Amino acid sequence: MFYLTRRTKVVLVACAACAFILFTYYHTSTPAEERGYRNRWSSPSHNERIKNDVKDVPEATSTSPPVPTSTALCLGDDCFRGAWAPRQTPYTNIVELRPWTGCPSPPPAAGARSEKDQAEADAKRLLDVMNWEWMPQNGVLQIFDADAFVVRLLRSPGGLIIVGDEMSDQYFSSLVVKLRRAGILMDLQDSSDIPYIHSYILNPDDARAGSLVTKANVSAARATRPVITLIEDAFLVSLEELKGIAKRVGAVPNYQNWVSPLPLAENWPAFVETAAAPHKGEAEALTEDTILLMNTGSTWSREFFTLLKPRNRPVDEQGRLTEAYRQMVRIVGKALQDIPQLSVYYRATTPGHPNCAARSSPYLNSKTAEAYERDVVGRLTKAVSSSDREVKLKWDWDLFAVHNDVWRRATSRFDSERETWEKDVKNGMLHPGPKKGKAKWRYLEVWNQTLQRPDAHYSPPTDCLNWCSPAIFDQWTTHLNHILQLEGPKPGTSAEKDD
Numbered sequence: 001m002f003y004l005t006r007r008t009k010v011v012l013v014a015c016a017a018c019a020f021i022l023f024t025y026y027h028t029s030t031p032a033e034e035r036g037y038r039n040r041w042s043s044p045s046h047n048e049r050i051k052n053d054v055k056d057v058p059e060a061t062s063t064s065p066p067v068p069t070s071t072a073l074c075l076g077d078d079c080f081r082g083a084w085a086p087r088q089t090p091y092t093n094i095v096e097l098r099p100w101t102g103c104p105s106p107p108p109a110a111g112a113r114s115e116k117d118q119a120e121a122d123a124k125r126l127l128d129v130m131n132w133e134w135m136p137q138n139g140v141l142q143i144f145d146a147d148a149f150v151v152r153l154l155r156s157p158g159g160l161i162i163v164g165d166e167m168s169d170q171y172f173s174s175l176v177v178k179l180r181r182a183g184i185l186m187d188l189q190d191s192s193d194i195p196y197i198h199s200y201i202l203n204p205d206d207a208r209a210g211s212l213v214t215k216a217n218v219s220a221a222r223a224t225r226p227v228i229t230l231i232e233d234a235f236l237v238s239l240e241e242l243k244g245i246a247k248r249v250g251a252v253p254n255y256q257n258w259v260s261p262l263p264l265a266e267n268w269p270a271f272v273e274t275a276a277a278p279h280k281g282e283a284e285a286l287t288e289d290t291i292l293l294m295n296t297g298s299t300w301s302r303e304f305f306t307l308l309k310p311r312n313r314p315v316d317e318q319g320r321l322t323e324a325y326r327q328m329v330r331i332v333g334k335a336l337q338d339i340p341q342l343s344v345y346y347r348a349t350t351p352g353h354p355n356c357a358a359r360s361s362p363y364l365n366s367k368t369a370e371a372y373e374r375d376v377v378g379r380l381t382k383a384v385s386s387s388d389r390e391v392k393l394k395w396d397w398d399l400f401a402v403h404n405d406v407w408r409r410a411t412s413r414f415d416s417e418r419e420t421w422e423k424d425v426k427n428g429m430l431h432p433g434p435k436k437g438k439a440k441w442r443y444l445e446v447w448n449q450t451l452q453r454p455d456a457h458y459s460p461p462t463d464c465l466n467w468c469s470p471a472i473f474d475q476w477t478t479h480l481n482h483i484l485q486l487e488g489p490k491p492g493t494s495a496e497k498d499d
Contacts, residue, residue: 146184249308
C-alpha cells in the first residue's frame with residue numbers, strides 16, 4: 001500500500017477537479033462538428049439545450065416561422081436583429097427563379113455526377129438556399145416594390161451608386177436581375193472617362209420607363225442618366241494614397257513599384273460628387289439624396305494588400321494592417337463628407353464560414369451562430385498542410401469584425417459632425433461658406449444576419465466567403481428599400497404633393 005502525504009492528496013484532488021471541469025466545458029461549449037460530428041443537430045440533448053437557451057426562436061427546420069413581436073414596421077438596427085425562417089410560399093421549381101439556374105452543389109462522396117445530375121443538384125441547392133426569409137425580431141420589413149424603389153432613385157440626382165470589391169459587384173449584378181425580373185428594363189452605359197464604372201439607365205423604348213418617370217414627377221432628362229451605378233474599387237482609395245498609407249505604417253522596400261492586383265477607379269469620389277449634384281433647373285424636382293452603398297472588406301488582407309513590410313509575428317502584421325485600414329477610412333470620409341445631398345451607407349463586411357459545407361440550413365439565430373462560429377482562424381486552418389495554413393492565415397478573416405467596428409465608429413462620428421455643423425449653421429454660429437451641405441452617414445449591420453447563413457455560400461466547401469446569388473443580396477435590397485421608403489419624400493416637395 002502506498003502512503004500519500006496530505007500535500008499529495010490535495011494535488012490529486014485538484015487535478016481531478018480540473019479534469020472534470022475541462023471535460024464538462026469541452027462537451028457543453030464545443031460545436032459538434034469540431035468533435036467529429038458533421039451533423040450539428042444529430043444529438044437530441046443538444047437540440048433540447050439550444051431550445052432551453054433560446055425559447056423565442058424555433059429550430060431552423062421548423063415549418064412555422066418565428067412570430068415577430070410587432071406587426072409594425074421595424075426601425076433602424078432592429079431590422080437587422082432576428083432570424084431566418086422558412087419561406088411561407090416556398091419556391092418549388094427552378095423556373096420560378098430564372099435567369100438564375102443554380103449554385104454549385106458539392107459532389108457526392110461516391111464520385112462525380114453526370115452533367116444532367118449536377119445541373120439538377122445545383123438547381124435544388126439554389127431552391128434550398130432561397131427558401132428562407134429574414135424575420136426581424138421586432139417589427140416587419142416592407143415588401144419590396146420595384147416601382148417604388150426605382151421611383152425613389154429617380155427622385156435623386158444620381159440614383160444608387162454601389163462602390164466596392166467583388167462582392168459589391170455580385171450584389172450589383174443581382175440587383176440588375178431583380179429589377180429586370182420585375183419588368184424594369186435598363187440599358188448598360190459604361191463610363192469612358194473612368195475605367196471600372198458601369199451604369200444602367202432606363203430603356204427609353206420601354207413604356208414602363210415613361211410611367212416611372214411620371215410617377216417620380218421628374219423631367220424626361222433625368223431618365224437619360226443612371227438609376228444604378230457600380231464603381232469597382234477594391235480598396236476605396238487611389239494607388240498613390242495606398243502607397244502613402246504604406247509608407248506611414250511601414251512599407252516594403254520596393255513599394256513605389258507596387259501595382260494593385262485588383263480594380264481601382266481612380267478619383268471615384270469626384271464622380272460621386274458630380275453625380276449627386278442636380279442639373280440646372282432640376283433642383284426642385286430632384287430633392288432626394290443620392291445613395292452611396294459602400295464596402296471594402298476581404299481585400300484589406302495580407303493576401304491582397306502586400307504593400308506592408310513583413311514582421312516577425314502575425315499579430316504585429318495584423319496590427320499594422322488595421323492601422324492602414326483606419327487611415328483609409330479617414331481618407332474616404334474626408335473625400336465624401338462635404339458632398340451635399342448624399343447619403344452614404346456603409347455595408348458591414350460579411351463573415352466567412354470555414355466549414356460551410358457542413359450545413360444545409362441556417363442557424364437558429366445569431367446566438368447559436370456566434371457559438372458555433374467562434375475561432376474562425378482555428379477552424380479555417382484545421383487539418384491543412386503547413387503551406388496551406390500560411391496562405392489561409394493571410395486571408396485575415398478574423399479581422400473582418402475588427403474592421404467593421406472601425407467603420408461603425410467612423411460613420412457614427414462622421415454623422416455626428418454633420419449634425420453639429422448643420423445645427424451651428426442654423427443657429428448662425430457658423431457660416432457655411434460655399435458648402436451647401438454635408439453627406440449623411442449610416443452603418444448597415446448585416447454581420448449577424450449573414451453569420452446565420454453558412455448554408456448560403458457560393459460553392460461549399462471551396463468557396464465559403466462569397467454568396468450564392470441572389471439570396472443574401474435580395475435581402476439587402478429589401479432592407480435598403482425599407483429604409484428609403486420609410487424616409488419618404490421630403491416635406492413640401494413636389495414629389496410629396498404628387499404622392
